[in-house]
Amino acid sequence: MVTRIGHIALHVKDLDAAVEFQEQVIGMVETERLAGASYLTCNERHHELIVIEDRVNRGYEHLALEVPDSATLEGAAKRLTAAGGTMLGGIYDGEPGIDRALKVKSPAGHVYKLFCGMETVDAPPPGDRPMKFEHISCKVANHRAEERFLTDGLGFRFSDRMGFLASWWHCNEDHHGIALTLAPRSELSHYAYQWSDFNALGRVADRLKARSGRKCIWGPSRHGPGNNQFLYLHDEDGAMIECCSEIAQMTADHYQPKNWSMHPSTINQWGGPPLPRFLLTGFPIVKPQPGRPAWAIPADRTATTARA
Numbered sequence: 001m002v003t004r005i006g007h008i009a010l011h012v013k014d015l016d017a018a019v020e021f022q023e024q025v026i027g028m029v030e031t032e033r034l035a036g037a038s039y040l041t042c043n044e045r046h047h048e049l050i051v052i053e054d055r056v057n058r059g060y061e062h063l064a065l066e067v068p069d070s071a072t073l074e075g076a077a078k079r080l081t082a083a084g085g086t087m088l089g090g091i092y093d094g095e096p097g098i099d100r101a102l103k104v105k106s107p108a109g110h111v112y113k114l115f116c117g118m119e120t121v122d123a124p125p126p127g128d129r130p131m132k133f134e135h136i137s138c139k140v141a142n143h144r145a146e147e148r149f150l151t152d153g154l155g156f157r158f159s160d161r162m163g164f165l166a167s168w169w170h171c172n173e174d175h176h177g178i179a180l181t182l183a184p185r186s187e188l189s190h191y192a193y194q195w196s197d198f199n200a201l202g203r204v205a206d207r208l209k210a211r212s213g214r215k216c217i218w219g220p221s222r223h224g225p226g227n228n229q230f231l232y233l234h235d236e237d238g239a240m241i242e243c244c245s246e247i248a249q250m251t252a253d254h255y256q257p258k259n260w261s262m263h264p265s266t267i268n269q270w271g272g273p274p275l276p277r278f279l280l281t282g283f284p285i286v287k288p289q290p291g292r293p294a295w296a297i298p299a300d301r302t303a304t305t306a307r308a
């Protein structure tokens with residue numbers, strides 16, 4: 001059912017500061033700013049990230065997943081509820097950059113937005129930026145119920161497992177679009193951008209250090225599941241970003257999904273076990289609201305900032 005990882009919507013304390021971080025460190029470009037929400041991209045899609053100013057509730061609002069057409073969206077509710085999801089209102093429109101959408105809460109409490117019809121914009125100017133928004137990793141207390149929701153509700157397919165601690169799931173050629181990690185409470189572990197090569201990760205670390213003197217959380221190194229190179233850092237509001245390159249492609253004949261050992265080397269092929277600041281980072285789920293978000297405005301919008 002889901003054919004592409006869309007974007008994530010984050011509630012941030014200071015919109016200007018969050019946008020500046022995404023532009024200066026990651027290389028994102030703002031396409032629109034409306035009603036306290038900024039839409040950012042790194043390619044020709046209208047947005048790969050939404051940041052919403054919210055001085056009270058820091059956290060992530062939803063993870064957006066693209067479906068191919070309206071018919072899929074209209075038939076989704078029955079399948080999602082049968083798989084353990086709770087619908088958050090019906091199908092709505094009027095959210096900038098997309099056609100229509102609906103929201104659902106998973107058994108673990110994560111909030112997914114299914115949408116179709118992403119607008120396109122002119123390609124960003126040449127620059128050092130990701131290729132796309134790649135994946136998210138969710139901490140969950142009830143692993144098995146969430147896995148069933150991903151497969152039976154959203155149509156994800158199995159990629160890899162690390163015992164009872166973690167599993168990775170794909171919806172297209174990328175090895176994972178969603179990862180699940182066992183944890184005491186449900187929250188976001190990290191969101192990830194896809195980069196062209198390993199050197200690009202180093203340039204992100206350089207920009208982070210030059211801008212604010214801050215250091216990365218973990219990496220660079222290579223994960224076993226997915227075989228991707230990684231570098232983790234905190235964004236301006238404390239959410240964890242993973243910068244990825246060389247993620248395995250599930251269409252390649254050589255990749256064999258398997259159950260990996262629960263050993264630190266599984267997730268760090270080059271070095272030691274993950275550091276506490278990586279393991280303990282979690283970004284809360286903003287209390288979900290049904291239907292169209294309050295920050296979204298009708299389709300005949302007037303942009304206060306528009307690049308295209």
Ligand SMILES: [Fe+2]
Nearest residue numbers: 137179192242
């Ligand atoms: Fe990840």
